[in-house]
Amino acid sequence: MQEILRVERAVKYFGSGSAVTRALAGVSFSVEKGEFVAVMGASGSGKSTLLNVIAAIEPLSGGDVAVEGVSLAHMREKEQARYRRDRLGFIFQEYNLLDTLTARENIVLPLNLRRAGREYTRSALERVSGALGVGALLDKFPYELSGGERQRVACARAVITSPALILADEPTGALDSKNSRALMQLFCRMNAQLGATILMVTHDAAVASYAWRALFLQDGKLFSQLYRGERDRADFQNEILSTVAATGGGCDAL
Amino acid sequence: MLFKLALRNVRRQASSYLIYFITVTLTVAFLFALNSMVFGEVLRQLHPAYESIVRPLLVALSAVLGAVIAFVLAYATAFLLRRRKKEFGLYLTMGMTRGNILALFAGETAVTFLCSLAAGVLLGLGLYQLLLYAFMQFIDGTYQAGGYAAGGILWTVLLVALIFLLAFAVSLGYLRFAKISALLAGERKGEKEVRLPWLWPLLAAATLAAGTFACVRFVGWIGSSDFADRVGEATAYIALLLASLLLFPASLCHCGAWLLQRRDCCAAKGLGRVTLRHISARLGGSSLLIGLLSILLTVALVGPNVFLACRTLSERQVQVEQAFDVVAAHTEYTGVPYEEGVALLERYADVAASRAYARYDCFSPAEGGSGHEICVAESDFRALCALLGYALPDLGGLLRCEDAYYVYGIPAVGTFEYKEGEGLSEGYVGTLVCPPNMISVGTYVESWVVVPDGRLQDYLSGWGSVYAEACFAAQLAGERYDALAAQDALNALTGNLVSFRLREAARLETLVDFGLFFLAALFLFAVCLLLSAAMLALKSLTLVAEDKPRYRILWRLGAADAAMRRSLFVQLAVFFLAPLAVALLMNVPLLACFFALWQDLALFSFGQAVGTAAAVSAFLLAVLALYLAATCAVAWKDIRTSIRSENRL
Numbered sequence: 001m002q003e004i005l006r007v008e009r010a011v012k013y014f015g016s017g018s019a020v021t022r023a024l025a026g027v028s029f030s031v032e033k034g035e036f037v038a039v040m041g042a043s044g045s046g047k048s049t050l051l052n053v054i055a056a057i058e059p060l061s062g063g064d065v066a067v068e069g070v071s072l073a074h075m076r077e078k079e080q081a082r083y084r085r086d087r088l089g090f091i092f093q094e095y096n097l098l099d100t101l102t103a104r105e106n107i108v109l110p111l112n113l114r115r116a117g118r119e120y121t122r123s124a125l126e127r128v129s130g131a132l133g134v135g136a137l138l139d140k141f142p143y144e145l146s147g148g149e150r151q152r153v154a155c156a157r158a159v160i161t162s163p164a165l166i167l168a169d170e171p172t173g174a175l176d177s178k179n180s181r182a183l184m185q186l187f188c189r190m191n192a193q194l195g196a197t198i199l200m201v202t203h204d205a206a207v208a209s210y211a212w213r214a215l216f217l218q219d220g221k222l223f224s225q226l227y228r229g230e231r232d233r234a235d236f237q238n239e240i241l242s243t244v245a246a247t248g249g250g251c252d253a254l
Numbered sequence: 255m256l257f258k259l260a261l262r263n264v265r266r267q268a269s270s271y272l273i274y275f276i277t278v279t280l281t282v283a284f285l286f287a288l289n290s291m292v293f294g295e296v297l298r299q300l301h302p303a304y305e306s307i308v309r310p311l312l313v314a315l316s317a318v319l320g321a322v323i324a325f326v327l328a329y330a331t332a333f334l335l336r337r338r339k340k341e342f343g344l345y346l347t348m349g350m351t352r353g354n355i356l357a358l359f360a361g362e363t364a365v366t367f368l369c370s371l372a373a374g375v376l377l378g379l380g381l382y383q384l385l386l387y388a389f390m391q392f393i394d395g396t397y398q399a400g401g402y403a404a405g406g407i408l409w410t411v412l413l414v415a416l417i418f419l420l421a422f423a424v425s426l427g428y429l430r431f432a433k434i435s436a437l438l439a440g441e442r443k444g445e446k447e448v449r450l451p452w453l454w455p456l457l458a459a460a461t462l463a464a465g466t467f468a469c470v471r472f473v474g475w476i477g478s479s480d481f482a483d484r485v486g487e488a489t490a491y492i493a494l495l496l497a498s499l500l501l502f503p504a505s506l507c508h509c510g511a512w513l514l515q516r517r518d519c520c521a522a523k524g525l526g527r528v529t530l531r532h533i534s535a536r537l538g539g540s541s542l543l544i545g546l547l548s549i550l551l552t553v554a555l556v557g558p559n560v561f562l563a564c565r566t567l568s569e570r571q572v573q574v575e576q577a578f579d580v581v582a583a584h585t586e587y588t589g590v591p592y593e594e595g596v597a598l599l600e601r602y603a604d605v606a607a608s609r610a611y612a613r614y615d616c617f618s619p620a621e622g623g624s625g626h627e628i629c630v631a632e633s634d635f636r637a638l639c640a641l642l643g644y645a646l647p648d649l650g651g652l653l654r655c656e657d658a659y660y661v662y663g664i665p666a667v668g669t670f671e672y673k674e675g676e677g678l679s680e681g682y683v684g685t686l687v688c689p690p691n692m693i694s695v696g697t698y699v700e701s702w703v704v705v706p707d708g709r710l711q712d713y714l715s716g717w718g719s720v721y722a723e724a725c726f727a728a729q730l731a732g733e734r735y736d737a738l739a740a741q742d743a744l745n746a747l748t749g750n751l752v753s754f755r756l757r758e759a760a761r762l763e764t765l766v767d768f769g770l771f772f773l774a775a776l777f778l779f780a781v782c783l784l785l786s787a788a789m790l791a792l793k794s795l796t797l798v799a800e801d802k803p804r805y806r807i808l809w810r811l812g813a814a815d816a817a818m819r820r821s822l823f824v825q826l827a828v829f830f831l832a833p834l835a836v837a838l839l840m841n842v843p844l845l846a847c848f849f850a851l852w853q854d855l856a857l858f859s860f861g862q863a864v865g866t867a868a869a870v871s872a873f874l875l876a877v878l879a880l881y882l883a884a885t886c887a888v889a890w891k892d893i894r895t896s897i898r899s900e901n902r903l
Binding site (some may be wrong): 055057077078081082083084085086088089094096097098099100101102104105108109110112113115118121 | 810816
């Protein structure tokens with residue numbers, strides 16, 4: 001399979017002098033095209049920092065990150081913006097929809113940023129809204145949508161450009177359990193039907209159990225990883241919970 | 255404790271208080287300079303009715319300006335409150351009372367206000383001298399550094415204190431009654447779908463039509479012969495015009511915002527759609543503000559043309575009222591020392607030529623009829639014509655002369671029009687239309703007769719009674735001299751028994767009147783412009799503060815800095831320039847209206863009127879561009895800081 005993301009001995013320090021904090025201590029892993037990977041760990045384990053360095057929001061202190069073979073090291077600010085625009089899709093805990101735009105305008109925004117043509121944009125919108133079931137929401141403003149609907153719109157925005165990698169940061173953090181389940185089913189659909197490669201950070205073992213693989217971070221290091229394989233979701237969730245317990249807890253026990 | 259916190263907050267919130275500080279400083283400086291002029295000695299000495307009429311009017315003007323400034327300051331403090339809503343909400347949740355917060359905010363604004371007051375007075379000291387210099391230049395006077403009147407300082411401090419209290423009361427009212435939850439929530443106002451989209455274009459068209467109708471009818475009313483009997487009608491037109499002026503910009507903004515959103519979002523490129531939505535939200539949410547600012551800018555645009563027209567009219571009036579540079583007349587004073595007068599005049603200006611002459615008022619005998627004629631000897635009249643550069647043809651008989659003002663209304667100054675023979679009474683050789691008031695000194699003369707010198711005694715003896723006036727006319731080589739002093743010296747020569755009239759002195763007196771008018775207009779203009787720009791800047795920064803999370807999202811989605819900066823500039827430019835654009839649009843019918851009103855007087859050509867409006871527009875544009883650039887820089891710095899400070903997904 002084609003390798004989409006490669007993280008090699010990623011190191012990240014914050015602060016200077018005697019007040020240095022090591023957030024990542026040589027993390028290495030890779031993600032294949034079409035994979036759905038969950039990243040778990042206790043607070044302060046480096047999950048969010050890992051996502052930030054992959055998104056080129058934080059510069060690395062050492063090591064390298066490459067997406068589709070393109071290294072982020074030595075990338076200029078303008079190139080970083082282009083990289084985020086062209087290769088990544090984002091799903092945030094707080095949805096991060098622009099409240100001044102309708103759902104339709106929010107969804108097509110990444111294509112607008114790429115200066116895509118009208119017909120291409122329209123057909124991409126139809127494809128995504130059909131696949132994710134957001135057709136009825138298109139003309140509504142974010143304040144008219146429920147939390148689950150907003151997150152569906154955010155998912156549609158993340159996949160409309162068919163990005164190489166979708167980064168999801170606690171996507172169910174602001175949702176109730178029913179909407180969390182619906183969102184994870186949507187992630188699975190995005191993964192299966194649209195071929196999206198997803199890297200998701202979560203505290204929730206139940207949410208992580210929807211992924212193919214779960215990575216566990218502890219103190220900035222990759223502590224363990226689990227593959228779901230042919231097992232059902234409940235078994236995988238139990239194994240995740242066991243692994244989390246072995247790391248000393250730090251996730252929501254559901 | 256609270257005072258210390260207030261001082262620290264002012265230091266930390268320096269960027270938030272910057273626009274407030276600049277605005278208060280500049281307005282205090284303007285008020286100080288204006289009041290120093292109003293209560294100073296210079297104006298009092300220049301105008302005879304200054305203390306009884308002019309000063310009360312100017313004081314009233316400064317009070318009106320104070321009210322406008324109070325409105326803007328209330329807005330500025332509301333801006334400060336908006337930016338810090340969450341902070342105040344947090345203070346409340348931490349256990350501070352509303353009284354504590356009120357005291358804290360009062361302390362902060364008072365500190366800033368006192369700093370601005372001090373800076374404004376310092377700036378005003380210089381501005382007053384600059385203004386005095388400009389004023390003296392305008393009236394062709396001599397500048398001397400003016401003293402600072404205690405009355406001006408006291409009135410400024412009193413006015414500024416009232417302004418501050420009024421503006422502050424508004425803010426306190428807000429803080430006193432706001433809910434904690436609302437404060438903590440900050441500003442969460444999203445875009446909404448327009449419910450009756452067609453309403454705004456219809457209202458825009460209706461208000462434009464109503465405004466045009468009111469203009470046209472008003473012009474018609476002025477031009478009608480019975481306008482004095484239909485004052486109520488004119489009041490209705492003015493009311494309609496004002497209502498249109500207020501509603502038109504608001505409806506145009508809503509209409510524009512709605513039209514902007516009709517374009518298919520799939521066709522948008524870059525941040526085009528985001529920019530449009532932000533512009534739409536700004537225009538729609540601030541339509542009333544834009545409407546008010548448009549009216550202010552419209553006044554600023556129309557004002558100079560009205561002012562120039564009035565000044566031209568007055569200067570023309572001075573020309574019409576006196577054909578010669580110097581004139582004098584006396585009916586009874588026999589020893590008029592005109593030669594001494596000329597010698598005295600030579601001390602102030604070069605006398606090119608002068609002529610003392612006699613003017614005769616002839617009346618029929620009381621029992622014989624009611625005839626009245628004015629006549630002048632041919633030699634005297636020929637000399638007067640020569641003073642005006644006209645060579646009178648050989649006559650050989652009587653000449654009927656007519657004042658051009660009575661023949662043509664307001665004619666071109668200095669022209670003669672001779673018509674020989676035909677249809678005249680016996681003995682007359684022709685008629686001559688003369689420049690206005692050629693032989694009038696004090697009282698207007700419609701027509702007169704020029705009599706050959708040899709026949710003068712016979713002609714005069716044919717009338718029942720004749721009164722001779724000893725008149726004098728002179729032309730000077732230079733145009734500018736100390737005419738007011740010369741006029742005083744000449745009149746003192748005869749103990750004010752003979753009144754000398756110097757055209758230059760009349761012009762200077764008119765200029766003083768216009769100088770006062772100019773002063774008031776300049777202040778209105780400056781304050782309007784300054785406050786408009788300040789309000790736009792404050793409003794923009796408030797809106798940008800609300801937009802910061804949106805820019806963070808855009809940045810995370812991969813929008814380049816340059817694209818976001820461009821988008822911000824376009825949004826702010828549209829927001830800043832919308833009032834000017836609306837003002838320019840409204841200026842078209844108003845200019846046409848004034849032009850139609852004064853067309854007969856030919857006070858200015860259409861090109862001149864447009865040129866003046868264009869020059870003022872360019873100046874307005876430059877000032878707004880300056881504020882726009884500063885606002886853009888502050889706003890972008892704010893956004894960049896916000897993005898950088900939260901560099902996490």
